[in-house]
Amino acid sequence: MLSVIHTQTTPFVVRSDTSPYRPRISRETRRLLLTAFVAVLTLWILARIRFPERAVDRNPVQPLLTQLAKPPRFSDLASTVDAVSARLAAFLVAVVPVGDDTSDAAALASDRIPALRIDDDLAIAILDPSLHAAGRDPLGLVALDAASGLALIRVDRATPAARPLLWQPQRLDEPRYVIVSSSSPNGLWLRPVFIGALNGVQTPRWSGPVWPVPSSTGLSVGAVVFTEDAELVGIVAPYGGGMAIVPANEVVTAAKAIAAQPPANAADVGVEVQALTSTLAIASGAETGVVVTWVDPSGSAARDVRPGDVIVAIDGVAIQNVEQWRVRLARLGAGATPVIRVTRSGAERDVRLDAQTASASPSNPPLGISMRPVARVGIEVVYIERGSAAEAAGIRAGDLVTAIGAIDAPTAAQVRSAFASAQPGDILIVAITRGTTHRVMGLQR
Numbered sequence: 001m002l003s004v005i006h007t008q009t010t011p012f013v014v015r016s017d018t019s020p021y022r023p024r025i026s027r028e029t030r031r032l033l034l035t036a037f038v039a040v041l042t043l044w045i046l047a048r049i050r051f052p053e054r055a056v057d058r059n060p061v062q063p064l065l066t067q068l069a070k071p072p073r074f075s076d077l078a079s080t081v082d083a084v085s086a087r088l089a090a091f092l093v094a095v096v097p098v099g100d101d102t103s104d105a106a107a108l109a110s111d112r113i114p115a116l117r118i119d120d121d122l123a124i125a126i127l128d129p130s131l132h133a134a135g136r137d138p139l140g141l142v143a144l145d146a147a148s149g150l151a152l153i154r155v156d157r158a159t160p161a162a163r164p165l166l167w168q169p170q171r172l173d174e175p176r177y178v179i180v181s182s183s184s185p186n187g188l189w190l191r192p193v194f195i196g197a198l199n200g201v202q203t204p205r206w207s208g209p210v211w212p213v214p215s216s217t218g219l220s221v222g223a224v225v226f227t228e229d230a231e232l233v234g235i236v237a238p239y240g241g242g243m244a245i246v247p248a249n250e251v252v253t254a255a256k257a258i259a260a261q262p263p264a265n266a267a268d269v270g271v272e273v274q275a276l277t278s279t280l281a282i283a284s285g286a287e288t289g290v291v292v293t294w295v296d297p298s299g300s301a302a303r304d305v306r307p308g309d310v311i312v313a314i315d316g317v318a319i320q321n322v323e324q325w326r327v328r329l330a331r332l333g334a335g336a337t338p339v340i341r342v343t344r345s346g347a348e349r350d351v352r353l354d355a356q357t358a359s360a361s362p363s364n365p366p367l368g369i370s371m372r373p374v375a376r377v378g379i380e381v382v383y384i385e386r387g388s389a390a391e392a393a394g395i396r397a398g399d400l401v402t403a404i405g406a407i408d409a410p411t412a413a414q415v416r417s418a419f420a421s422a423q424p425g426d427i428l429i430v431a432i433t434r435g436t437t438h439r440v441m442g443l444q445r
Helices: 027-050 061-068 074-088 105-111 129-133 248-260 278-284 322-330 389-393 412-421
Strands: 002-005 012-015 092-095 113-119 122-126 141-144 150-154 176-184 187-195 211-213 224-226 232-239 242-247 271-275 290-295 310-314 339-344 347-352 369-374 378-384 400-404 427-434 437-444
Touching: 074 176, 074 187, 092 122, 092 187, 113 176, 113 248, 122 232, 122 248, 150 248, 211 232, 232 248, 242 248, 271 322, 278 310, 310 322, 369 412, 378 389, 389 437, 400 412
Parallel strands: none
Antiparallel strands: 002 012, 092 113, 113 122, 122 150, 141 150, 176 187, 176 224, 211 242, 224 232, 232 242, 271 290, 290 310, 310 339, 339 347, 369 378, 378 400, 400 427, 427 437
16 A cells, blocks of 8 residues: 655655565576475485495585695694693503513613503503513513403502593594504604504404404504594404404403403413314314314323314303414413313314413423434424423424534534533523524523
């Protein structure tokens, strides 16, 4: 409704309808917007059908902003590592592995092991199996799970200002940079490492899944892994013939279990095994299990078990591989009486074993070498006894001993005489040839 107001000048037309002005959208614009919406919706539906395993991106704007942002530089990564190092300075501890006969711990400082402080004077670490086998456990060792290598270690008292959070992964299928601990004679330092997707797998060493990593990543057993925000990802542990990252939650849970109930001392059942190959499976009539390679003649298994037998189960639990066998034995306490199921020529039977405390190396071990002469060269090692001085020196069957002490091309009698005439604690220099390589070893009396 319009009304005309007359004045002495030009008349004004006043709109009685006070509703706001709304611009009109053309039909062509509406059709274009509708077409674009239908196209985007169609592409989204096709992507869901073609890639159903991929998670839906709730915020498609962020990836676009990331592409437009300035790419990170190496200096930025170095600054991140420095910042993480400062935050974790009191949380990471370097422990030193030493032998029973080592008096100077500083001499072995180059083998420092990274450890995680879980209390003011307590830390955890994963030990390389070779160190424990050589008797080089770290100073302050409180408890050790021989199956997983997880150790509880007493360290110098300190109170960290803040402990790192445990990483809660959202996407394990994405490659990423992580911050990893490394050791040096001067202590610990952190470095960036690029890793690919983390795929969880089960292993008898741990109750939960672990993340295998290829050897090309440059990680080492015992390395502690963090995110760029100083969150604890986990610790690197042995896995099969390689390595895996044990998730932080799994490590912490296992550490609490060790602290509450320390594992029993290692036990020995007097049986050694190897993997069951297809040829041995046909010969033994067993489909799965591990093959017995050696039986202690003085042990409880000597009467009923012999090399070539296949162990298919222990205490009713099937044994699929050597790792499972070692884990089961590592968690047996001395005095346990496990029952193994043995297959020989297709016939199965149960054998009860006595788990004895693993014996320490004798103070004066025997030479322990079976030899045969090699003209104008020396002697060839045919067999090495367990727990012998030759085994401790690293001598293997097949090695050629070309010199011992001042004697070149020694005979078997000269090797035995040189060892017998040495005083306890003396070390004889032995030159050997192994394949195409030449080595020198110390044979301790």
